[in-house]
Amino acid sequence: MTCVYCFSGSGRSRAVAEYFAAEFNSGVSDIGKLTPEQTACETAVVVFPVYCQNIPHPVRRFLKELMAKYVVLVATYGRISHGNVLWEAKKLISGEVIAGAYVPLGHSMLREEQQLETAPLSVILDRISSPRAVVIPREGKNIFADLFPALRSRLGVKMTRNFKCSECGICQRECPMGAMKMPVRNIRHDRSVRVKTGRKCIRCLHCVYKCPMSAIDFRLNPALAAYLSGKRQDMLKIFL
Ligand SMILES: Cc1cc2nc3c(=O)[nH]c(=O)nc-3n(C[C@H](O)[C@H](O)[C@H](O)COP(=O)(O)O)c2cc1C
The missing domain is CATH 3.40.50.360 (Flavodoxin domain)
Structure with missing residues (x-):
């Protein structure tokens, strides 16, 4: 089998x-x-x-x-x-x-x-x-690849949640690391708030891709963005 x-x-x-x-x-x-x-x-x-x-x-x-x-x-x-x-x-x-x-x-x-x-x-x-x-x-x-990979990802990728969040909890239930912290309340229409994740978060982005409301977004810090724009x-x- x-x-x-x-x-x-x-x-x-x-x-x-x-x-x-x-x-x-x-x-x-x-x-x-x-x-x-x-x-x-x-x-x-x-x-x-x-x-x-x-x-x-x-x-x-x-x-x-x-x-x-x-x-x-x-x-x-x-x-x-x-x-x-x-x-x-x-x-x-x-x-x-x-x-x-x-x-x-x-x-x-x-x-x-x-x-x-x-x-x-x-x-x-x-x-x-x-x-x-x-x-x-x-x-x-890379000689630095084994140096706290998850921490490097957390520093390199900032995640935000916008007003479209309906607090359905899918991101929390689906998180493979059990790292998503809820609830979030009262996000103003013109604002986003930082997504609260524990230290277990590895930035796999599952929450971003699973959110039915497209309420979770992410941004790369300039150093990571520059690294990713390099040779493929x-x-x-x-x-x-
Ligand atoms: C946190 C994180 C780290 C990544 N590191 C690498 C990497 O070191 N080298 C690479 O080529 N791609 C890297 N990627 C890209 C993924 O390996 C690639 O997009 C993969 O196909 C994603 O698969 P998934 O959708 O099943 O998670 C990384 C992606 C994430 C989210």
Whole structure:
């Protein structure tokens, strides 16, 4: 049996996970909302985004708990840098890694949309039907990448809530980190207020993309905006 697991802030990794799930007639299980029994499967396809050249916290925890004989690792990234996350993820897993992929997609902090091309990923389906261990190469990453990635994201991205907020609580319920603080009251029509999040917030932007009222917005600080306007890397890499 093949299970598809995913962590996704803005839905980009989820789109990749849904491609695999459709191929195996399975659903997509959300990392962070699983019971220990749900982490047991013969073959696991795990799809997650690269955040600050790192594996997001909930994914790291999940990979350590995962009970699968075979594992496929798929990391989506925003065409800045994928760092060394597949190699690092492989080290956390007890099962055998049979395939890996770095998939370049639109950058969620830049609100970039990009058509997902699934055809090149089909070779992974063949590998799942005849599993064999894969070598994931070690890649370079920025020397500062491991320095408090979540804190750097919080400093780099300011989030605000405007008067359209109806206090429906979706942002709080959907937050994969349980970091959203409610309630907010009396936001004037001409004003926005800072979104209150705890220190657990990793700025995955799930609240921004999920809000039905478009009441949550975000702004990048100039240093981060300048960094993101730099050279892009656009390579799909598949390891079999
Ligand atoms: C907090 C944060 C950090 C990110 N860091 C990187 C990065 O280091 N390199 C990169 O290429 N893209 C980076 N991105 C972009 C995402 O990896 C990319 O848009 C991904 O496809 C988003 O997937 P998701 O919608 O499933 O969260 C970052 C996005 C966020 C929100």
